[in-house]
Amino acid sequence: MQRQLYLVDNPVDRLARTLEALLVIAPRPLAVEELAQAAAAGAERVETALGLLAGRYREGRSGIVLERVAGGYALRAAREAAEACARLVERPVQRGLSQAGLETLAIVAYLGPVSRPEIARIRGVAADSAVAGLCERGLIQESGRDGEGGAIRYRTTPLFEQVFGLAGPEELPSLDDLAGDGEELRERLEAVAARRGA
Amino acid sequence: MGQALAVRDLDLDLDAFEGPFDLLLTLILKEELGLPEVDVAEIVIAFVERLERREGAFTPAQLEVCGEFLVLVAALLELKARELFHEEGELDVEELDPDEAALELAERLAEYRRVKAGALWLEERLTAESDRFFRLGPAPAAPPPVRRLAPQDPARLAAALRVLAAEPPAPSLSHMPLRYPPVTQFLERFRAALRRRRRFVFDEEVDGLSRIEQAVAFLALLELRKAGEIKLGQPAPFEPISVWKAA
Numbered sequence: 001m002q003r004q005l006y007l008v009d010n011p012v013d014r015l016a017r018t019l020e021a022l023l024v025i026a027p028r029p030l031a032v033e034e035l036a037q038a039a040a041a042g043a044e045r046v047e048t049a050l051g052l053l054a055g056r057y058r059e060g061r062s063g064i065v066l067e068r069v070a071g072g073y074a075l076r077a078a079r080e081a082a083e084a085c086a087r088l089v090e091r092p093v094q095r096g097l098s099q100a101g102l103e104t105l106a107i108v109a110y111l112g113p114v115s116r117p118e119i120a121r122i123r124g125v126a127a128d129s130a131v132a133g134l135c136e137r138g139l140i141q142e143s144g145r146d147g148e149g150g151a152i153r154y155r156t157t158p159l160f161e162q163v164f165g166l167a168g169p170e171e172l173p174s175l176d177d178l179a180g181d182g183e184e185l186r187e188r189l190e191a192v193a194a195r196r197g198a
Numbered sequence: 199m200g201q202a203l204a205v206r207d208l209d210l211d212l213d214a215f216e217g218p219f220d221l222l223l224t225l226i227l228k229e230e231l232g233l234p235e236v237d238v239a240e241i242v243i244a245f246v247e248r249l250e251r252r253e254g255a256f257t258p259a260q261l262e263v264c265g266e267f268l269v270l271v272a273a274l275l276e277l278k279a280r281e282l283f284h285e286e287g288e289l290d291v292e293e294l295d296p297d298e299a300a301l302e303l304a305e306r307l308a309e310y311r312r313v314k315a316g317a318l319w320l321e322e323r324l325t326a327e328s329d330r331f332f333r334l335g336p337a338p339a340a341p342p343p344v345r346r347l348a349p350q351d352p353a354r355l356a357a358a359l360r361v362l363a364a365e366p367p368a369p370s371l372s373h374m375p376l377r378y379p380p381v382t383q384f385l386e387r388f389r390a391a392l393r394r395r396r397r398f399v400f401d402e403e404v405d406g407l408s409r410i411e412q413a414v415a416f417l418a419l420l421e422l423r424k425a426g427e428i429k430l431g432q433p434a435p436f437e438p439i440s441v442w443k444a445a
Contacts, residue, residue: 027335074332082329089331094324099317102324106316122309124278126234159334164320165327178315 015041016049023053029072029162070161071168093137093163104130105139108154110175113143115151139163208248208267212240223270226277233278242271378410384418388441392428397442 018039022030032050036043050066050073057066063078077085097105104127107119119127131154134140143155161168208219215222215231219241225231245267252260391398404415419441422428431440 027333076330076332079329082331085331091331093334094328097324102317102320103313106313106320109320110313110316120234122306122313124239124306124310125237126232162332163327164323165330172316173319175312175316178319179312 012045012049012052015039015045016052019046019049020053023066023073023075026074028158029070029074031072035073067165068167069165070158072158074162093139093159097137098130098133100125100130101133105134105156105160108134108140109156109160109169109172112140112155113153115146115153117151208241208245210241210244212237219270223274226274233274236274236278238271238274238278241274245271378408378414381414381418381421384415385421387415388418388422389427392441392443397440400439400441402438403441 018041019035022035022038030038032043032046035050036046039046041049054066056062057064057075059065059078059080063081064075065078066073066075069076100123103123104119107122108114111118111122116127116131119131131140135142135154138157139160140154141157143153145152156169160166161171166172210217210219210222215225215236222231222236222241226233226236249264388403391403400416400419404412407415419428419430419439423430426444428441429444431442432438
């Protein structure tokens with residue numbers, strides 16, 4: 001007798017297979033609502049099916065990993081396959097991001113939407129080329145103007161969150177936590193001064 | 199004596215400029231390089247690094263060089279601050295008293311420091327995520343929405359199609375025929391008139407005809423004149439035109 005593989009055929013599994021198909025053709029993360037609409041299923045059932053898929057597609061178990069990123073769900077390559085992937089594809093968005101670009105990106109990510117004059121004021125350097133470069137990479141985009149006829153404002157894109165592996169903007173750590181206490185900086189400066197004076 | 203310090207020879211490798219400090223100053227003063235493009239902090243770092251590399255004791259001459267550098271950088275910063283503030287029209291530095299200016303500067307430095315920390319976090323995150331590969335591409339267009347039609351009655355659809363498929367009425371050409379006699383008719387008429395008489399008056403000949411017929415008759419007259427069959431005479435503009443046979 002010929003042996004056959006049977007797929008599990010309960011409704012959640014069926015929905016999970018549909019979501020798998022949708023995620024595999026999507027060029028960007030898909031929100032639960034988008035998946036629910038395309039699969040013609042309720043959001044709650046979609047989340048259950050996504051949970052099932054997350055169990056199947058995880059690091060160490062599959063070459064494909066399901067991740068929650070940029071406000072949606074997306075499939076990506078497992079980290080263990082990174083070297084092979086790097087030999088196959090180039091990553092122009094991430095490559096050669098300069099310090100000026102990163103600072104500008106940080107300003108837009110944390111304080112956006114912001115205009116070029118605001119970025120220049122904070123960095124103390126004209127921001128035109130950095131902003132243009134980030135727009136070209138697709139990491140930031142225009143987001144209205146400073147009042148009628150004012151300067152164009154910029155905000156980060158979902159691609160920014162995808163590149164930096166953020167589920168959403170709320171995952172950015174607080175600047176207060178990152179920058180630490182101003183007092184600490186003062187103490188370090190005084191310590192350096194003391195060493196020099198010694 | 200250690201390695202000599204010279205502010206003007208200080209080699210710089212900035213985003214906007216590469217070369218000696220002296221040349222940078224010249225370009226800025228000639229307005230060939232925009233000061234907002236120049237990262238003054240990097241100039242300071244380059245100078246401090248040069249100081250670090252210096253060997254031996256600090257001489258009064260070197261202290262003088264440091265003083266010169268401080269004066270130049272302070273001037274650069276002041277110029278730059280003026281340019282940046284002036285562009286935005288937000289704040290006039292000259293209106294600030296020294297304490298306010300110091301406070302403003304301190305606040306801006308604190309803000310920049312926070313942003314710098316954010317940039318550092320992003321840089322580290324980018325490195326940590328360098329082994330994440332995912333599909334990237336333009337989003338395909340969504341399929342057009344399906345238009346749901348109400349239930350249709352085939353007989354009514356056929357009737358509607360029949361109306362559309364019916365032969366349209368032939369277009370009317372009633373406006374096409376000429377409403378005036380051809381020029382040739384007047385050619386013959388004038389030739390016949392000149393066979394009977396030696397000369398005639400055009401106005402009398404066309405009297406009673408419609409305006410358009412008179413115009414066609416005049417064209418026929420010109421045609422005969424062109425062919426050299428007749429001669430025309432008119433004592434004055436708008437006077438009757440006499441027509442007689444050419445010899």
